[in-house]
Amino acid sequence: MASPTPTAPSNSETITRSCPICEACCGLELKVDRVQKKILSVRGDDNDPRSKGYVCPKATAVKGLYEDPERLTRPLRKTESGWEEISWDEAYRYAGERLSSIREAHGKDAIATYIGNPIGHSASGMLNFPMYLQAMDSERLFSAGSMDQQPKNLTSSIMYGDMWAISIPDIQRTQYMLSLGGNQLVSQGSLMSAPNAKKEIQNLQARGGRLIVMDPRRTETAEAADAHHFIVPGTDAFFLFALVNVFFAEDLVNLGRLADFTDGVDRVRELAQPFSPETVAETTGIPAAAIRTIARDFAGADRAVCYGRIGTCTQEFGTLASWLVDVVNVLTGNLDREGGSMFTRPATGQTEPYLWDGAELNYGRWKSSVRGIPEYEAQLPVAVMAEELEEASAGEGRARALVTVCGNPVLSSPNGARLSAAMEELDFMVAVDIYLNETTRHADLILPTTVQMESSNYDFLFAGTAVRNFARYSPQIFDPAEGLQDLGDVLLELTAHTAGTEGSVLDTMLFEGMLATFIGKPGTPCENVSIDDARAKLGTERGIERLLDLMIRSGPYGDAFDDASDGLTLTQLRDANAAVDLGALEPRLPEMIRKDHGRLKLVHEIFETDIERLLASMEERRDADRLVLIGRRQLRNMNTWLHNLPNLAKGPERCTLLVNPRDAARLGLSDGGTAKISARAGSVTAPVVLSDEMMQGVVSLPHGYGHDTNNTRISVANEKQAGTNANQLLDEYTMDVPSGTSVANGIVVQVAPA
Ligand SMILES: Nc1nc2c(c(=O)[nH]1)N[C@H]1C(S)=C(S)[C@@H](COP(=O)(O)OP(=O)(O)OC[C@H]3O[C@@H](n4cnc5c(=O)[nH]c(N)nc54)[C@H](O)[C@@H]3O)O[C@H]1N2
Ligand SMILES: Nc1nc2c(c(=O)[nH]1)N[C@H]1C(S)=C(S)[C@@H](COP(=O)(O)OP(=O)(O)OC[C@H]3O[C@@H](n4cnc5c(=O)[nH]c(N)nc54)[C@H](O)[C@@H]3O)O[C@H]1N2
Ligand code: SF4
Numbered sequence: 001m002a003s004p005t006p007t008a009p010s011n012s013e014t015i016t017r018s019c020p021i022c023e024a025c026c027g028l029e030l031k032v033d034r035v036q037k038k039i040l041s042v043r044g045d046d047n048d049p050r051s052k053g054y055v056c057p058k059a060t061a062v063k064g065l066y067e068d069p070e071r072l073t074r075p076l077r078k079t080e081s082g083w084e085e086i087s088w089d090e091a092y093r094y095a096g097e098r099l100s101s102i103r104e105a106h107g108k109d110a111i112a113t114y115i116g117n118p119i120g121h122s123a124s125g126m127l128n129f130p131m132y133l134q135a136m137d138s139e140r141l142f143s144a145g146s147m148d149q150q151p152k153n154l155t156s157s158i159m160y161g162d163m164w165a166i167s168i169p170d171i172q173r174t175q176y177m178l179s180l181g182g183n184q185l186v187s188q189g190s191l192m193s194a195p196n197a198k199k200e201i202q203n204l205q206a207r208g209g210r211l212i213v214m215d216p217r218r219t220e221t222a223e224a225a226d227a228h229h230f231i232v233p234g235t236d237a238f239f240l241f242a243l244v245n246v247f248f249a250e251d252l253v254n255l256g257r258l259a260d261f262t263d264g265v266d267r268v269r270e271l272a273q274p275f276s277p278e279t280v281a282e283t284t285g286i287p288a289a290a291i292r293t294i295a296r297d298f299a300g301a302d303r304a305v306c307y308g309r310i311g312t313c314t315q316e317f318g319t320l321a322s323w324l325v326d327v328v329n330v331l332t333g334n335l336d337r338e339g340g341s342m343f344t345r346p347a348t349g350q351t352e353p354y355l356w357d358g359a360e361l362n363y364g365r366w367k368s369s370v371r372g373i374p375e376y377e378a379q380l381p382v383a384v385m386a387e388e389l390e391e392a393s394a395g396e397g398r399a400r401a402l403v404t405v406c407g408n409p410v411l412s413s414p415n416g417a418r419l420s421a422a423m424e425e426l427d428f429m430v431a432v433d434i435y436l437n438e439t440t441r442h443a444d445l446i447l448p449t450t451v452q453m454e455s456s457n458y459d460f461l462f463a464g465t466a467v468r469n470f471a472r473y474s475p476q477i478f479d480p481a482e483g484l485q486d487l488g489d490v491l492l493e494l495t496a497h498t499a500g501t502e503g504s505v506l507d508t509m510l511f512e513g514m515l516a517t518f519i520g521k522p523g524t525p526c527e528n529v530s531i532d533d534a535r536a537k538l539g540t541e542r543g544i545e546r547l548l549d550l551m552i553r554s555g556p557y558g559d560a561f562d563d564a565s566d567g568l569t570l571t572q573l574r575d576a577n578a579a580v581d582l583g584a585l586e587p588r589l590p591e592m593i594r595k596d597h598g599r600l601k602l603v604h605e606i607f608e609t610d611i612e613r614l615l616a617s618m619e620e621r622r623d624a625d626r627l628v629l630i631g632r633r634q635l636r637n638m639n640t641w642l643h644n645l646p647n648l649a650k651g652p653e654r655c656t657l658l659v660n661p662r663d664a665a666r667l668g669l670s671d672g673g674t675a676k677i678s679a680r681a682g683s684v685t686a687p688v689v690l691s692d693e694m695m696q697g698v699v700s701l702p703h704g705y706g707h708d709t710n711n712t713r714i715s716v717a718n719e720k721q722a723g724t725n726a727n728q729l730l731d732e733y734t735m736d737v738p739s740g741t742s743v744a745n746g747i748v749v750q751v752a753p754a
């Protein structure tokens with residue numbers, strides 16, 4: 001979005017970098033004045049090969065955040081008389097002393113950690129966080145993942161031996177896209193990073209392809225699609241099983257080249273037996289004939305892809321639905337083929353076989369102390385976070401300290417009120433965050449970090465979820481305020497002060513550890529390179545640059561430290577000043593399967609066991625007056641944290657309850673009135689908007705609001721878009737059982753005029 005350009009002062013410079021707000025990673029063109037430290041304008045970079053000038057309204061957040069007078073730039077310590085700014089030395093010493101003494105007195109698991117979404121947008125955060133984790137070695141790690149993609153991680157761990165081996169819809173080459181529970185026109189696509197999703201959909205249609213959307217709301221994306229079917233929330237697994245059932249019944253199964261290395265097809269046929277289209281029609285709300293048509297069209301298409309996102313993850317059967325999305329792709333030969341669902345190949349090498357480190361499923365090695373929920377990839381679900389901190393539930397073995405990193409779980413996870421109260425019981429809490437908000441107000445110490453214009457960055461995570469391979473380095477634009485460091489450095493310092501060492505020592509350890517992983521190992525691109533040689537070529541400057549250079553040069557497109565090679569180096573990426581296109585996605589199976597000697601096993605006991613739960617749930621859905629709640633993302637929001645920027649917070653109240661007019665008539669609700677929404681966990685009120693875009697029996701309230709608490713420093717959010725916390729309705733006991741992911745979509749609610 002262009003913002004007005006004032007008459008350019010003489011020191012105005014044009015800089016390009018990647019937008020750090022969402023997965024699309026659009027290219028930005030910024031006019032900046034480094035002398036005055038001002039961002040003069042933000043617009044889309046026409047020369048970016050990925051986004052080609054496109055940006056959404058949130059692009060202006062890079063300017064808004066940098067300029068926000070309420071953004072924190074110095075450590076804040078809570079005192080009897082309120083918040084006090086302290087020096088960085090004092091802050092790290094204080095954090096280190098408190099954390100190490102709690103650890104000494106109560107053991108390593110007494111320190112819990114929560115990591116939120118923005119860490120995924122920070123290369124330094126992503127690269128340094130493992131060091132923090134290793135040093136803390138606590139069994140209490142929580143993340144926003146268990147409100148997000150965890151079911152997909154779990155199915156990928158089980159099927160491919162790698163939680164991040166998530167296949168991505170090849171939207172640029174498919175002819176038939178079946179999209180469940182995603183709203184790309186608003187979210188810009190998730191686990192399918194594609195700047196300008198609208199254009200991608202138009203291109204698909206222009207080449208004669210079709211988009212079919214399954215969603216309980218006729219979303220912006222559903223409007224743009226070729227067909228939209230309302231689906232009862234939480235029933236995607238029934239629908240997908242019915243597709244599988246038809247594939248077998250009508251002899252539409254054709255695995256193509258996947259047949260050579262896939263096991264379990266016959267067992268899938270048996271498992272799908274109970275789910276004929278006729279059997280699931282009432283449960284899903286989709287007529288049997290429509291299900292059959294979709295199955296035939298999907299199997300008959302030249303290149304088809306089935307894709308599921310938030311609506312298929314944060315629901316009662318997230319794991320089964322996520323698994324069945326892959327099963328549908330496999331049975332029709334569309335997994336890992338052009339125009340189907342494909343695996344990216346990031347330049348930093350994280351999906352290369354040489355990183356294989358055993359492919360055991362990390363599941364249930366320990367359990368949460370109160371409810372006995374199994375860990376998965378060393379994480380416990382956010383649904384158990386409050387109880388793990390409370391004396392009343394976890395007793396003497398409870399966590400006594402909490403570290404939050406870029407997260408606002410009081411608003412983003414279930415039952416924030418309970419979590420808030422539990423945080424007050426802690427002996428010590430430190431928040432690594434740029435705002436004093438609903439979560440960080442409970443901390444004893446807040447450690448702010450640079451915002452992204454103040455540090456260099458690399459699209460590390462989302463280069464691994466893109467619809468076309470790319471690599472991008474973004475330069476630092478402004479020197480940060482005195483003492484302010486990037487997220488990775490803050491994590492290293494915090495770790496060092498807790499472990500009694502120095503940040504630079506940890507940085508060296510990290511670098512040396514990575515050298516040993518990437519260099520000189522048989523069967524890798526750098527098997528003949530010596531560690532000393534690589535080290536010398538990478539230089540001595542600490543920070544993300546030498547780590548990235550190491551990964552890129554030893555990665556799949558790299559120069560392997562060969563001076564005569566024209567392979568990729570960080571220098572090339574720096575010089576490019578835009579995203580570097582690394583080509584369309586290419587087949588990667590079976591080489592990428594890290595387990596079972598490269599065999600793709602379609603079935604697993606974790607899936608089979610949950611099918612019993614699925615079948616049992618059919619009964620309880622029969623109530624005709626059943627009303628369920630789903631969420632809603634909006635263009636100018638990013639979860640809980642962009643509401644303090646005037647440009648994005650302006651306009652009418654957005655935290656509204658969408659209700660189908662027929663339900664409204666039955667419930668006595670009127671447009672513009674106020675509704676009280678109640679669930680087992682709690683109740684909230686919200687203004688009502690009537691709309692036939694809602695499926696009957698389903699109401700929608702967006703998450704990320706509830707900025708009405710005291711003692712925060714987000715006055716614009718308080719004033720302009722306070723809204724209500726939808727997650728107060730979410731029950732910390734209702735989960736997708738295998739993955740522990742909270743159910744945010746399909747919660748039974750009662751709604752009445754307030
Ligand atoms: N009901 C419902 N709940 C949901 C969802 C839903 O669909 N429905 N979606 C879920 C999903 S997908 C997600 S990812 C989670 C997100 O859950 P969280 O990650 O807990 O929430 P965010 O709003 O992303 O929190 C971002 C926090 O990071 C801080 N921050 C932002 N930028 C920076 C930075 O550069 N440095 C530092 N140090 N801090 C920064 C912000 O101030 C804020 O406190 O919410 C989940 N909650
Ligand atoms: N503008 C904006 N963009 C964002 C974000 C944001 O907050 N704002 N958040 C970012 C983050 S962290 C994420 S994870 C992504 C999420 O990206 P998406 O998943 O594409 O975004 P959502 O809008 O949550 O889409 C979920 C859809 O699922 C539907 N749904 C609900 N329940 C069900 C169900 O049971 N079955 C089916 N089939 N559909 C259901 C909802 O109506 C909704 O349309 O977006 C990212 N992009
Ligand atoms: S779509 Fe995402 S990456 Fe692109 S401009 Fe908007 S917020 Fe930034």
Ligand SMILES: [Mo]
Nearest residue numbers: 117144148149
């Ligand atoms: Mo997310």
